[in-house]
Amino acid sequence: MNTKRILVLGIGNILWADEGFGVRCVEALNAGWSFPDNVTLMDGGTQGLYLLPYVQEADCLLVFDAVDYGDAPGDLREVVGDQVPRFMGAKKMSLHQTGFQEVLMAAELTGKLPKELVLIGVQPEELEDYGGSLRDIVKAQMVPSLNLALDWLERWGAEGRIRHDIAADLTDRALAIDVYEGERPPADQAYRLGDARFLNLEAA
Template sequence: MTSASPPRVLILGIGNLLWADEGFGVRCVEALNDAWQFPEQVSLMDGGTQGLYLLPYVQEADCLLVFDAVDYGDPPATLREVVGDAVPRFMGAKKMSLHQTGFQEVLMAAELTGKLPRELVLIGVQPEELEDYGGSLREVVKGRLPDALALGLRWLERWGAVPAPRTVDGERINHAALDLRPYEDGRPDASVACRLGDARFLNLEQD
C-alpha cells in the first residue's frame, strides 16, 4: 500500500447463524450489505466459524472490523467496542464456542507472519441465548443491530471508506433462505423440531 492508496478494509461477521445470538456478527454484516454500497477497497464477509481458513483474507487487510457475539459477563445485549491489541485478548478471555478460539489463532498467525492489519476493531454484543438450535437473535440483542452498525460506520469513516446508501441490489452475503425474516418465519414449531436435540435419544425422562 502506498501513501496515496486507500486502506484495504475487511468487514467480518463471525459466529453461527444456527445458534440464536451467536449469529449476531453475521447479521450485522448482512444488514450493512443490504443498506450500503461500499468503495471497492472494502470487502464484506460472513466468516461463520471458519477459523484459520480466514487467515489469507485477514492478512490482506490494512483495517479489520469484526462483528461478533462475545460473552463478557455483561447484561444481555450490552455492546462493547474493543480496539487494537485488546481484540485478540478479549476474544480469548472467555470463549463461548470453538469459533472464538479459531479466530484468536487467526490473529496470532497473522501477527507471526507480519501481516496483522494495522488497525483492529471488534464490535461485540453480550448474548442472551445461545442454546437454541435453529433459533434467531433474541429481541433484546436484535435491537442492538442499529447501534452496532452505527459504531462500525464511524470506523469506516475514520478509515476513509464511507459507504453510500444502496440504490441497486448487490451481491448477496448468504443464500436468500438465510435472510433474517425468512429464517425466522420458516422455523418449525417446537413440537415438530426439538430445540436442543431429539428427546428420544437424550433420555430426558430418566433420573
C-alpha cells in the first residue's frame, strides 16, 4: 500500500489571463482523472502562507504555475528538487509567488519540506488583462503539463485513472474555465486593463 502523501497544487490568479495557468491545470487534472486517497488536488489560488499546513503534511509536492523565467511565451519547464524554491522566486510576477516561496522556506525551516518537489511551469504571454483568460500559446501547454504530472504521480505510486463520472469541482462552478470564458464580456464592453478613472491621473 502506498503511504506517500501527495499534494498537487495549482496556484495563481485566474482573473489575470495567463496567471491562471496553474489553477486551470489542476482543475483539468481533477476533471479528467481520479487518484488514490493519498493524493490531494487543490486550487491554491493566491492563498500564500495559508497553504503551509498542507505543504508540511505532504511527502511529495507537485505545483502547476505560470512563472516568468525570461523564456519565450508558452515555453514549458519542469523543475525538480531544490531548484523549485529558486525558480518560484526567479521573477515575481505577483504577490502569490512571493507568498509561495515563503511557504516553501517556512516548511524547510520547520523540517517539514516535502521530500520530493516538482514545479511544472509555463512562461506567460499576457498578465495585464483583468477578466481575461489563458492565451492560446499558454493554454496549448496544458495537455503536455498534465502528461508530465501524470508521469510524476505514477512514479510516486499514484497512477491516475480516467474518469467516467463527473468530478466534484475544486472551486465554485461559476469560475470554471468554460463558464468564465463563455460569460465574460468582451474587452470593448468591459475595460480589462484597470480602472480607467485612475489611469490618466498623472496626465491630468
